[in-house]
Amino acid sequence: MSLELIPLAVLMGLVTYPSRAVPLLVSRVERMPPLALAYLRLVGPAVLAALAAANTVVRVETLADGTRDVSFHVGPEWPAVALCLALVAWRRNLLLGIVAAVAVVALARALSLG
Amino acid sequence: MSIIVFGGAAQFAAVGYVMGGFSWAGVVLLTAFLNARHLLYSAALAPYLADRPRPMRAAMAHFLTDEAFALAITHFRRVGRADLWGYWFAAIVTTFIPWNLATLAGVALGGAVPDPSVFGLDVVFPAAMGGLAVALVSGRREVVAAISGAVLAVAISLAWDPAAGIVAGGLLGPLLGLAAPGRPLGRAYPESPLPLADPEFAGRALEAGEGADGSERPRDDE
Numbered sequence: 001m002s003l004e005l006i007p008l009a010v011l012m013g014l015v016t017y018p019s020r021a022v023p024l025l026v027s028r029v030e031r032m033p034p035l036a037l038a039y040l041r042l043v044g045p046a047v048l049a050a051l052a053a054a055n056t057v058v059r060v061e062t063l064a065d066g067t068r069d070v071s072f073h074v075g076p077e078w079p080a081v082a083l084c085l086a087l088v089a090w091r092r093n094l095l096l097g098i099v100a101a102v103a104v105v106a107l108a109r110a111l112s113l114g
Numbered sequence: 115m116s117i118i119v120f121g122g123a124a125q126f127a128a129v130g131y132v133m134g135g136f137s138w139a140g141v142v143l144l145t146a147f148l149n150a151r152h153l154l155y156s157a158a159l160a161p162y163l164a165d166r167p168r169p170m171r172a173a174m175a176h177f178l179t180d181e182a183f184a185l186a187i188t189h190f191r192r193v194g195r196a197d198l199w200g201y202w203f204a205a206i207v208t209t210f211i212p213w214n215l216a217t218l219a220g221v222a223l224g225g226a227v228p229d230p231s232v233f234g235l236d237v238v239f240p241a242a243m244g245g246l247a248v249a250l251v252s253g254r255r256e257v258v259a260a261i262s263g264a265v266l267a268v269a270i271s272l273a274w275d276p277a278a279g280i281v282a283g284g285l286l287g288p289l290l291g292l293a294a295p296g297r298p299l300g301r302a303y304p305e306s307p308l309p310l311a312d313p314e315f316a317g318r319a320l321e322a323g324e325g326a327d328g329s330e331r332p333r334d335d336e
Contacts, residue, residue, distance in 0.1 A: 005115070008138050012128060013118035015146040021175035023157035025168060032161075038255075039288050043158040044187040045250045046263030046287030047151065050280045051180060052244030053264035056237075058271040058279070062130030072272055077237050084241040085248050094245045101241035105234030 056081045076108030116217040120179060120210065123277070124148045148277040154284045155183035162196035170198075177205035180239075184246040191250060258294040263287025 032040075059073035083104060084097035091097075115125055124145045131141045155178055163171055185204035190196055220227060230236060247260050263283035271279030 009115040009118045011142045012145040015142055016119055016121055016149045019149050019152040020156055020178040021172055023153060023160050024163060024171045024175050037161060039292060040158050040161060042255060042259035042288035042291040043154050043284055045247045045256045045260040047154050047284030048184055048243045048247035049260035049264040050267030050283030052240045052247060054267045054271045054276050054279055055240035057268050058276055060276055065134050080237050081241050081244050085244050088245040088248045097245045098238055098241050101237050102234040105237045
């Protein structure tokens with residue numbers, strides 16, 4: 001196993017940690033205005049929806065030269081994720097939604113639809 | 115890398131960059147950019163963890179990933195307070211340990227590992243993130259924030275870069291959510307652990323927040 005990339009991993013960790021830690025360590029919640037608290041309350045739904053949408057609709061491929069090709073993707077993931085959202089909203093059961101989504105995608109691919 | 119960086123997207127990208135001959139400085143810069151979304155996660159969790167010892171928060175920060183944030187914020191909102199065991203379970207048991215075991219398996223078994231996309235497992239991540247977003251929706255403002263965050267993320271991902279799209283969706287979606295009609299500011303949401311009318315309570319008061327029994331609480335717009 002090559003160890004030559006460990007310093008790179010350390011550098012990557014060093015630039016990642018502040019983004020995870022700074023708000024947790026320096027924020028003074030008791031002094032934040034109500035508007036800021038209301039804003040933070042909405043970050044969760046917004047960023048999770050952003051992650052879900054981007055990972056469903058946007059396809060990223062790393063090319064041989066290291067550059068990335070970003071493209072719009074249409075596939076069975078769309079109805080699968082939509083089904084998951086509907087099931088979570090209806091039954092409040094995330095596991096059920098995920099299982100259904102996986103089943104839809106697996107079935108579509110087995111039928112060469114995606 | 116899975117222990118030190120512990121960031122899936124950045125790790126996958128770094129592999130591509132290194133194979134493509136990028137300089138280390140470029141890889142590090144792009145890693146910082148890709149992982150900038152953690153600022154949002156950390157800020158959103160900060161009100162819940164404000165009264166915890168600083169060293170503990172410093173340790174918790176290292177394990178803050180997409181998945182840990184999604185599970186923790188949903189759990190905290192549901193129980194109405196910060197639940198440390200819930201956080202550690204989400205961050206370590208369900209994320210850190212499986213990620214590192216899977217990394218080891220990938221290194222050891224290499225090409226013998228079947229392509230998970232054949233089984234549809236690649237849809238687990240977006241389905242889980244979307245499902246957890248739905249679980250956090252309790253009113254019009256959350257709906258607007260989620261939909262606008264998703265739309266902005268896709269548009270900016272396609273126009274520029276997916277990392278920028280997710281950060282932009284997470285930053286701007288809540289602004290649009292705040293612009294939507296909702297309960298007046300200064301009045302606590304029924305299901306909120308944050309008593310907005312009294313900032314003194316933020317943090318410590320989460321321990322005594324409403325809904326600590328995990329019961330269903332009324333929706334914002336009901």
